[in-house]
Amino acid sequence: MKSRIYMVFVLTFVAVISSGLLAYFAVYTQPYIEKNKKKEIDKAIMEVIPGVKQSEPIVNESKFKIFKGLDEKGEIIGYAVYTIGTGFQDMITVMFGIDKDLKTLFSLKVLDQKETPGLGAKITDDTEFLRFWKNRNIEEGIRLAKHLKEMKELKINEVNAISGATISSRAVVKIINDALQKVKKEVK
Amino acid sequence: MASKENSYFSDFIKGLWKENPVLVQFLGMCPTLAVTNAVVNAIAMSAAVIFVLVASAIIISLIRKFIPAQVRIASFIVVIATFVTMADRYLAAFYPELSKALGPFIPLIVVNCIILGRMEAFASKNNVGRSILDALGMSFGFAIGLLLMSTFREILGNGTWLGYEVLGNWWDKWMVMILPPGAFLTLGTIVGVSKFLQTKFKKA
Numbered sequence: 001m002k003s004r005i006y007m008v009f010v011l012t013f014v015a016v017i018s019s020g021l022l023a024y025f026a027v028y029t030q031p032y033i034e035k036n037k038k039k040e041i042d043k044a045i046m047e048v049i050p051g052v053k054q055s056e057p058i059v060n061e062s063k064f065k066i067f068k069g070l071d072e073k074g075e076i077i078g079y080a081v082y083t084i085g086t087g088f089q090d091m092i093t094v095m096f097g098i099d100k101d102l103k104t105l106f107s108l109k110v111l112d113q114k115e116t117p118g119l120g121a122k123i124t125d126d127t128e129f130l131r132f133w134k135n136r137n138i139e140e141g142i143r144l145a146k147h148l149k150e151m152k153e154l155k156i157n158e159v160n161a162i163s164g165a166t167i168s169s170r171a172v173v174k175i176i177n178d179a180l181q182k183v184k185k186e187v188k
Numbered sequence: 189m190a191s192k193e194n195s196y197f198s199d200f201i202k203g204l205w206k207e208n209p210v211l212v213q214f215l216g217m218c219p220t221l222a223v224t225n226a227v228v229n230a231i232a233m234s235a236a237v238i239f240v241l242v243a244s245a246i247i248i249s250l251i252r253k254f255i256p257a258q259v260r261i262a263s264f265i266v267v268i269a270t271f272v273t274m275a276d277r278y279l280a281a282f283y284p285e286l287s288k289a290l291g292p293f294i295p296l297i298v299v300n301c302i303i304l305g306r307m308e309a310f311a312s313k314n315n316v317g318r319s320i321l322d323a324l325g326m327s328f329g330f331a332i333g334l335l336l337m338s339t340f341r342e343i344l345g346n347g348t349w350l351g352y353e354v355l356g357n358w359w360d361k362w363m364v365m366i367l368p369p370g371a372f373l374t375l376g377t378i379v380g381v382s383k384f385l386q387t388k389f390k391k392a
Contacts, residue, residue, distance in 0.1 A: 007256045014251075014263045018270040025274050032281035040284070118367075 041095070044109050045069060045080040048097030052077060059186055064179070066186055069097065076100050081183055082111075085175030088167045090114035092123070094175060098138060102184060105142070108133040108176070120168030129169070132159040141177040144169060199318050203325030210333025211382045215301040219293050220333060221371040227350040230338035232286045234331035236275045236294055238324070241303050243271045245311040245323035252312045264307045265298070272297045302330055333378075340374050341365045 045055045045067050052069035058079075059066040065082040078099045084091050093112035098105050110124045122128045136142055137156040144166075145158040154160065161169035209215045216237075223229045247267050255263050276294045279287040287294070297303065306326050311319040342348055345365030347355040364370050 003256060007259050010255055011259045011262055011266075014255075014266050018266050021270055022273055025277055029277040029281035033277070033284075036281070036284040 040111065041065070041082060044082075044095040044111060045097070048080050048095055048107050048109055049078045050097075050106055052080075052097075055080065064182065066183060078106065079183065079187060081179050083175060083179040083182075085171065085178060087113060087171045088115050088120050088165075092168075092171060092175060094172065096133075096176060096179075098180075098183070102180075102187065103137065103139055105133065105136045105138045105176075107135075108172075110172075115165070115168045119162070119165040122162045122165060123168055123172055129160070129162055138180055141180060142173050144173055196318065196321060199321040200325040203322065203327075203329035204332065205329070207326075208329040208333060208382075209302045209326055210330055210337075211379055212386075213302075213305075215305060216330060217375075218296065219300065220337060221368070221375065223290055223293050224334055224337035224371060224374070225341055225345070225366045226289070227335065227338045227342050228286070229289050230331075230334040231350075232279065232283070232290060233293065234327070234334050236272075236279070237297060237300070237302070237330050238327040239275055240268060240271045240297055241306060241323045241327040241330075242320060244268050244303060244307060245319040246316060248307050248311040249314060249316045249319035255312070260312060261304075261308070264304060264312070268303055268307070269298045302326060336378055337371070337374050340378070341370055345370060 042055070046052060049069035051071055053072045054070050054074075055067040056070070057065060057067050063084045067080040067082070068076055069078045069080055071077050078097055079102075080095060080097050082093070082095050084093045086092070090113070092110065092115070094108060094110050096105055096108040108130055110130070113121065113123060115121045115123060124130070132151060132154060135156075136159065140157060143155075143158050144161045145154055148160050148163065149158075159169075159173070203209065207213060210217075210220050219233055219237075223233045244264070244267050248264060251263075272295060275297070276287070279290070279294060306323060310322045314322070339349060342350075343354050344362045345367075347353065347359045347361055362370070365374065
């Protein structure tokens with residue numbers, strides 16, 4: 001009986017010390033981790049809006065952000081949208097840039113994903129996926145092409161899916177289209 | 189005195205070659221196969237394992253007399269998980285690129301058998317000094333395994349070592365070496381060669 005209490009006591013003691021240490025360490029590293037995230041978003045804004053010099057957040061929720069992209073004269077040239085949506089297995093975080101009239105999607109960047117390596121994970125790959133997203137027309141939303149096409153054969157609102165990863169490709173299209181709906185409501 | 193020094197020395201040295209966790213014990217295969225596609229990843233992974241293994245060994249050997257046998261594994265896991273989480277947060281805070289490249293493999297150090305194995309087999313039975321030596325030896329052995337693997341894979345697969353150009357443009361990059369099959373090919377070859385060397389040395 002005594003040994004049983006002792007056993008519980010020791011394990012509790014170890015766990016308490018450990019959680020105390022971890023709590024301290026989490027608080028200590030939190031600001032750095034947030035700074036890194038912010039830096040990553042800032043870098044992504046520069047990449048998805050061509051010619052952008054500075055940005056200002058318009059909507060700043062944890063899972064949905066819109067940034068105004070300004071040129072050197074401070075005039076608005078487009079918006080960068082940060083959004084998180086459901087992928088094949090886990091959440092996909094993307095950033096994309098659109099022009100100020102909400103007609104053209106400049107380019108897409110995948111910030112975070114946990115899709116199947118070798119298949120769905122190709123959504124981060126430029127030659128397999130992202131290059132088809134350059135300068136798409138978004139007035140009626142993005143669609144997947146019915147079969148793989150060359151870049152110049154694609155209609156202006158079509159993108160190619162990744163062969164072997166249709167679900168991940170569809171997921172990205174859905175994330176973008178959902179976000180576009182929201183953007184149209186917010187930016188008017 | 190001589191024999192005691194000898195045993196301290198062997199505590200350290202056995203992990204490097206004779207009981208090398210990667211090449212001989214076949215422990216920690218998951219990170220060995222997964223993160224060795226670039227030397228920088230292997231170095232970060234090794235550093236994290238060195239930190240976790242040594243820190244856990246110190247704590248476990250310090251409190252080994254207080255831990256009842258029934259809850260020893262649970263206590264080991266809590267201690268190991270604490271240090272792994274610290275290493276993971278540290279990388280995420282100060283080396284975000286590396287932390288991204290290593291993905292889930294840093295948190296997975298918790299279940300790395302090298303660490304739990306050394307706690308159970310060594311640190312929970314020996315004093316702090318010997319446990320540190322043993323942990324250092326084992327984690328350096330792990331680092332050697334990872335560095336060997338990643339050196340071959342990065343040079344053959346990408347023509348670079350630690351990002352520096354090693355092979356010129358004439359080298360037709362063997363993409364497969366960077367992909368998962370390359371990990372198995374490299375591991376098989378390295379283990380084969382090391383086994384060959386070991387049997388040869390034994391005979392001599």
